[in-house]
Amino acid sequence: MAAPVRIQSKIHPDNFDATESCDGTNRSVSVSRCQLFEAGFPAVVLHLNDPSCKGVAQDGRLVFHFDDNTCGSILEVNSTNFIYKNSIQSFSSVGSRSVVSRDSWLNLNFSCVYPLIQSISAPMTFQAINSVISKNLPGAEGTYQIRMVPYSDASFTSSFSGTVTLQVNQQVFIAVEVDGVDSQVFSTVLDNCWATPYNNPNHYIRWDLISKECPNAKDGTVQVLQNGVSISSHFSFRMFTFTGVSDSFYLHCRVHLCQVNGGHCALPCDDDDGDEDDGHPIVRRRRSLDFHDSTSISMSF
Incomplete structure (x- = not known):
C-alpha cells in the first residue's frame, strides 16, 4: 500500500x-x-x-x-x-467550492x-537632567522608557533644570514616569525607593524612603502622593545628607508595571497596621498581583 x-x-x-x-x-x-x-x-x-x-x-x-x-x-x-x-x-x-485547491x-x-519587571539603575548627577532608561528585550526588541524627574512643587509643573543647590530639609518632589506602554492598560507602582551615598544601589549604607509601596515609618518626611493609579507615580521627601559620609546621595527606586483591569495595583498605606481608627480596625485591601515588568531607576543629588 x-x-x-x-x-x-x-x-x-x-x-x-x-x-x-x-x-x-x-x-x-x-x-x-x-x-x-x-x-x-x-x-x-x-x-x-x-x-x-x-x-x-x-x-x-x-x-x-x-x-x-x-x-x-x-x-x-x-x-x-x-x-x-x-x-x-x-x-x-x-x-470557491471546488473539491481541490x-x-x-x-x-x-x-x-x-x-x-513586566525590570531593574534599572541610571545615575543622574544633580544638574537636574532627566534620567531616561530604554529597556531592550533580547530577541523580541520590545522597548519602553522609564524616567525619574525631580520637581520643586507639589503640582509637578516645575521640574528642576540646570545646576541646582538644594538645602537640607528642603522638600523635593519626584515623579517616576513610563513612556511607550498603553496608559489605559498599565499603571506604574513604586515598590521601594532608597538613597545611598555612592552610585551603587546595593551599597551597604542606605536610607529607605519607600518600602513595600509605603513610606518608611522612621522617616516622617516621606509622602507617597500617587502610586499604582496611572502611568506616573509621585512621592516627596525632605533633603538630607549621610552624616560623616557625603553631602550628596543617589536616589534609587524599584518599580513594576501592573495591569489595571479595574483593580487596585498598590496597597493603601496605614500609619500603623495594628491600630484602630475610631474603634474600627483598619483593614488593608489585597492588591492586584498582575505584575508585568519591574525595574529600578536612579538619580544622584
Whole structure:
C-alpha cells in the first residue's frame, strides 16, 4: 500500500526576510515584496488580523504598522511579560467550492514582547537632567522608557533644570514616569525607593524612603502622593545628607508595571497596621498581583 503524500501549502516565514520593530507603542513588521511576489502573494492580497490593515510599500519592502488597540492586535499577559500578537494573512479564496485547491495561503505570526519587571539603575548627577532608561528585550526588541524627574512643587509643573543647590530639609518632589506602554492598560507602582551615598544601589549604607509601596515609618518626611493609579507615580521627601559620609546621595527606586483591569495595583498605606481608627480596625485591601515588568531607576543629588 502506498504511503500518503502530505502537501504543505503554508509558506515558511523565513522566505520573506521578516523584520519586526517593537519600539514602545510604535510597532511594525516588514517583509520583502520581491519574495512575497515570487511566492504568489502580491501586496493587495495581504493584511493583518483586521482585513482593513494593509501594508505600505517602502524601499522594496511591505511594512505593516499596528498599535495597542488596532488592526486586530491581541494582548496576552503572563507572570513575566506582556505580549502583543498579530499576523500577516492572505485573503482566502471567496466563493470557491471546488473539491481541490491549488491556491497558496499565508499566515505569518509575529509578536512584540515586553518585560513586566525590570531593574534599572541610571545615575543622574544633580544638574537636574532627566534620567531616561530604554529597556531592550533580547530577541523580541520590545522597548519602553522609564524616567525619574525631580520637581520643586507639589503640582509637578516645575521640574528642576540646570545646576541646582538644594538645602537640607528642603522638600523635593519626584515623579517616576513610563513612556511607550498603553496608559489605559498599565499603571506604574513604586515598590521601594532608597538613597545611598555612592552610585551603587546595593551599597551597604542606605536610607529607605519607600518600602513595600509605603513610606518608611522612621522617616516622617516621606509622602507617597500617587502610586499604582496611572502611568506616573509621585512621592516627596525632605533633603538630607549621610552624616560623616557625603553631602550628596543617589536616589534609587524599584518599580513594576501592573495591569489595571479595574483593580487596585498598590496597597493603601496605614500609619500603623495594628491600630484602630475610631474603634474600627483598619483593614488593608489585597492588591492586584498582575505584575508585568519591574525595574529600578536612579538619580544622584
